[in-house]
Each structure stands twice: as C-alpha cells, then as structure tokens.
Amino acid sequence: MDAPKVKIYGLVAEFETPTQIVDAANQAREAGYTAMEAYSPFPVMDLHEAVGFKRTMLPTLAFFGGLTGFFTAFTLTTFTSGGAPSFINPFLPDWFYYPLNIGGRPLNSWPAFIPPEFELTVLFASITSVFGMLLLNGYPRLYHPLFNVPRFSRVTTDRFFLCIEAKDSKFDLQGTKQFLEGLQPYEVSEVPE
C-alpha cells in the first residue's frame, strides 16, 4: 500500500446512465475493490448490491422500536390506572399510581388502552426508522470530501459517480485511475481530503 503524496480521499468516476454505474460498480467489485460507494440522483435498483453492500438492519431496529413503544404505552396506561396485578401495586411510586374507581368498573380495562398502545407503537417505530436511517447513514454530515469535486454537484441532478476510496487495500493512485478509465466514464477525478 503506497501512501499517496497529496492526501486524497479517493478517485471518483462520473457516468451518465444508471446502467453504466451498475456495470461499473459490478466490475469494480469483481476486480476486488471493497471500499467504494456509488452515488446517484435517485435510488438505482440493486446498486447497493453491486458495490458489495448486503442489507440494512433498519427493519430489525424499527421492530424493536415499535416493541418499545408498545410496552411504554402498556406500562403507562395499565400501571397508572391500577390495572397491574395487585402484587405489583405496592412497588409503584405514588406518582405512578392513580386508580380511578368509576362505578366499580374494572381498573384493568385493557380494551380501552389499545388506542394509546397502537399509537405509541407506530410513533416509536417511525422515529426509529427515520433517525435510525439518518444515523446509520452518518447524517447530518454537512461536509464531505466529495463536495470538493466540482462536478459532483451533478449527483443530485443527472450524473452517477463511482468513488473508490484511498483506504481500500487495493487502492493505488495510478492503477486505480487506469482501472476507472477502463470503465469508460465521462471523467475521472481525484478527490482531495
């Protein structure tokens, strides 16, 4: 691994169609590159698999988020209403125990607690999906080395970019540049750190 003299983040190749970027990413993966990422103005089908990314853990996170929401609401409604099994009540702090005896109706009126439970399940699962997605993606991150490449601003309009990062063990400025140029991109540029 030869350290480049100018500190660079990687090499980025620009492509014009989704088909080209998927082909390019596939070839880069087959050539043994691992630290790379493909950028596109809209989600391109299977592109994440082409760069060697399997699947996200987000659905699992959201599931547990929803579960947390359910149990939060369940505990909140049941315990504060005095609906918990009676051996639990003595352990509840005063501020968390507020049974309302209305005409002798049961304290654990669980059907009436379903709406809050449902809503908090949805709320917590949604919050987990949204913030989980942002955190796993590393956002907010307002600065990124790729923004140093002037043409990269077209990634949000109509161009597709494949970036092979310098941290890749196979990375070598000349060799990788040659490889990328072999993919027939519109242009290959260095990404200063």
Add this chain to the structure above:
Amino acid sequence: MATEVSPKGPDLRPDPQPPMVGGNHSFDSMTEKITGVIFAATPKGWIVGFAIAFMILQVLLVSVTYLVYEGIGIWGVNIPVGWGFDIVNFVWWIGIGHAGTLISAILLLFNQTWRTSINRFAEAMTLFAVACAGLYPLAHMGRPWFAYWLLPYPNTMQLWPQFRSPLEWDVFAVSTYFSVSLMYWYIGLVPDFASVRDRAPNQLLRMIYGVLSLGWRGGSMHWHRYETAYLMLAGLSTPLVLSVHTIISFDFAVANLPGWHATIFPPYFVAGAVYSGFAMVINLAVPIRHFYGMKDFITDKHLDNMAKVMLATGLMVFYGYGVEAFMAYYSANEFERDLMMKNRVFGPYGYFYFALIFCNGLMPQVLWFQRVRSNEAALFLISLVVNVGMWLERFVILMSLQRDFLPSSWGQYSPTFWDISTYIGTFGLFLSLLFLFCRVLPMISIAEMKHLLPESHVHSHKDSHDHSDSAHGGSH
C-alpha cells in the same frame, strides 16, 4: 446552469406503463423546472395571493386573542351542545389531511406511480390541515397554556390523564399522526433539498438548503437505507391514518347519544376523510399546475385518477348515510328513529341534511362521466362542493347533541360571529403556509419523479451497448 446534457444512448425502451410525465423531460430539465420555482423572482400572483391569505390569518389571530382574553363564552357552545364549530372544524381539517397520507403511503404500497407528482404537496397539505385542526381543541380548552396537561407526564399533582377516554386517545392519535407525517414529509424532502443546494445560485441559499439536506450525497447504501425507511414509514402510516379517523369517530361513537352510537362510524369517517381530502387535493392541484406550469407533471391523468378515488369514497360515504338511516329504523329504538327523522332530516337543521345529501351523495355522481373528469374547471367546482358537503356532514352529526333523550333538556345551537371568524381564520393559516411552501420548497418530489422517466431504468448486460469493450480494466 448545466443544460447541455441530454440522456444519451440507445437504451430508451418503451415503458410498460402509460407515461405519467408529459412533455419531453430529461433528468436535468425536470430538476431545473422544479427547483427553478424556488430561485425565480417572486411572482406577482404569489405576492397578491399570500397577502390575501396573510390578511385572513389576522382574522384568526384576532379571534383567538379575543377567545383567550374573554373565554369560550364568546362561542355559541353551551349545554346541551357543548361542542360546536370547534369539533366540526377539527374533524373537517383532520379529514382533509388524510388524503395526503393516503397518497403518500397507501398508494406507494400499492405501487401507484401516479402518486409521485402529487405526494409532496398533498403531504404538505396534511401537515397544514392537521395544524389547523389542532388549534381547535387547544382553543376550546379556554386555557390553552395548560394544554400540556393532556400529555401523560409525571407531575406534582400526581394526576394522570384518563386513558380510557376517546378524547385522550385523540391526543395520542393526532400527535402521533402529526409527528409521523412531519417525519415522512421531511425525509422525502432531504434528497430534494440536496438538489436545490447543488443548483443554488448563491452561497446563502446553498448553506440554507445544504443544512436542510443534512449533507445528503446519494450514496447507494444511503439510498438503500433511505428506501427501506421510506417503505417502513409508508407501512406504518397506512394503519395510522386509518386509526386516526377511527379514533376521531370514537369521540362520537363511544357516547350513548342517539345518532352517534353506531358501529358504522369508524369506516364511514375514514371514507369521508379520504373523500374530502382528495377534494382538497384537486382544489390545490388545479391552481398549482396552472400557475406554475406543472401540467407535464400533474397531468390530466392525475386529475382523472383523483376524481375516481373521490367517486369511490363518495359512494362509501353515501352508503354510510344509508346505513345510518336504515339502522335507526331497524333498531326499533324510538330515540334513534326520532333522532333520525324528527331531528336530523326534518329537524331545525333539516335543510343542512338535504344539502349534505346533495353535495356528497348526488352531485358527485357526475364523476361517472369521462367528460366531467377531464374538465378541470368542473372538477375544481365539484371538489369545492364536496368539501362543503363534508363540512355539513360533521355539522349534521354534531347537531344530534341538540336533542337527546329528555325533551326538557333539548336546546338549539347556533354559531356566533367568533365561531365563524375562527373558522375563516384557519383558512388564512392553511393558505399562508401553503403559499410559503410553494415558494421555498420543491413542491414536487424531484428524486421520485426521475424514476418515472424511462432512462432511469437499468438494462441488463445483454442489451448494454458498450458491454463488448468494457471488460478490460486496470487490474488483472
């Protein structure tokens, strides 16, 4: 700005679906068209429209200020009608919001690509409508500075809200609905904020939209997680939107009052919500596509589809009216029968009932005709009438309160000046927010629209034109 690029390559295969994008758009021209609205000079029409909306907003300001100063005695509510315009308008606004979620979530799950160009402003409409709706329960408290008492939080009074009450369920439902809609909307906006950032003509705009975009750069892993999150939110919003109006219908249906205590209420409220929501989307889409020249994106086909949804949900609502009347008769309960015939149909507000049957049941039947559905002026008018009809429906339902079981406790409700001015005022809030939205945010989802163009498709290796000579590379 970069305009020389056009999609190259012979890979334009015919699209299996009818195109939902008119004109001859490329990725670039599409982005230019939608972001261009933000960078262009403020149109004169916008200034006039916003000024009018903002003036109406002042009506709300005055009404709410006087309400807080004087108390809710300035409204027409009293025993036996303890809820008046406030809950009618609350339900009406919330219902309007539901079309936004239906378009953005349910139609996404059903893979209806035509939703793409209308989902952004329909979601904005949802948020603004829910904001208007939320004002009413807050105002009705009389002491809105204690609104946080509705939330379950440990407090020095050692009190908890009554979790068995539909009104408390409303707190959970509406606040969840607003939060989830807001997140859904914002997440949808993030890649578009990045598009705006990258086209911004000056540093200030680039910074503002850059911060809003959170630094989005469209990596494939990011898109993968993004799409996963977006799909999950759609899946979560779908039961959520149904639950919200169901819970709102519980405000009525859980009570023992004749005319309210009916199992038809939840589905019929949900259908009514979608009905009025689509009417409002048409009322907004027609002027927006006209004034901003977005007819390539919001095509006649979109209006046609929305009109069909309106027709379908309208029939469901009409069925609901029929069931209400039938069940009142079939229950053999004299209170239900009296309520239906003597109070609702031929009672003091009987003419409202007939107006409602006309607005919601009969008049929309013209939507069966293709010629009506393809006439945007007619659609605009029909949608207005439907919105009036849906307002009347909630009013008519609410007026069941006038006459309960004992004639000695009967009473008559009539709105006061302040009831009406508050209602008019919320239009000011709604329209002001919408005008601001159209001015500063991309009103159509740019990233999603690109998916509708045939050049967004990936073609397999076999028909890739440059495949033969792209196999060699720098590594061996």
